[in-house]
Amino acid sequence: MDTGWNDASVASINCREQLPLLLNQLGLCGVAVEVGVEWGRFSDHILRYWQGRMLYSVDPWDSQPLHRYSDLCNVPPQEQEVRFRCAGALLASHGPRSRILRAYSVQAxxxxxxxxxxxxxxxxxxxxxxxxxxxxxxxxxxxxxGLMCGHDYVDGVGDAVYGVKSAVDLFFSRLGRSVHVTREPVAKSWLVRV
Structure with a gap:
């Protein structure tokens, strides 16, 4: 573990694409998990630049009722299957460092x-x-x-029912943890040292 770990290191990240490099810098190179994989592109990015041992890519690739999951990623079953197969093909190139878990987040x-x-x-x-x-x-x-982080640090986006910012802020304020946010103009990521 990098003894130089501090909140300034986390706060310096400008965009989520820098996450694998930050993990390397901090010596966080054991096991990582991405929840919500869709096409597998961000998992692929992580695996290309991160020196870690194993990335688990978790997604149910399952259509859900709109009242449970109002999001553009909630597509019909046949499209979910296409995305699942594409993610599998993309991530297969990373060999034993990549493992796909087709499951809902809490279950996984x-x-x-x-x-x-x-x-x-x-x-x-x-x-x-x-x-x-x-x-x-x-x-x-x-x-x-370790580093707990995620995407789309916003509440309410168009017709989608987003509550990411409110949930993250409340959860970590109760633990006395600082939430750092990337600097993208939209679809910011959040990061917390645990």
Whole structure:
């Protein structure tokens, strides 16, 4: 573990594409998880630039009722299958460092021991209750000094029912943790040292 780890290192990240480099810099090179994979592009990016041992890419690739998951990623079953196959083909090039888990986030979290994950990146269901459930279930899985982060640090986007910012802010304020935000003009990511 990098003894120079500090909040300034986390605060210096400008965009999510820098996440793998930050993980390398901080010595967080064991196990990482991306929740909400869709086509597999961000998992592929992480694996290209991160020196870690294993990335688990978690997504149910499942159509859900709109009242449960109001998002452009919630597409019909046949499109979910196309995305699943594309993600699998893309990530296969990374060999044993990449493992796909076709499961809902909370269900997948139960398969990891507590204090076993260096980084989790949450980009699944963005509704407030879903984000709170993700945070509550993945937080215990984090190693001390790890990095918990996610995408779309906003509330309410168009017709989508996003509650990411509210959930993240409340969850980590209760723990006395600082939330750092990337500098993209839209679709910012959030990062928290745990």
């Amino acid at each position: 979290s139960q398969g990891f021991p507590n204090a076993s994950i260096d980084c989790v990146y949450l980009d699944g269901n963005h509704a407030y209750q879903s984000v709170m459930a993700d945070l509550a279930n993945w937080y215990p899985k984090m190693r001390p000094g």
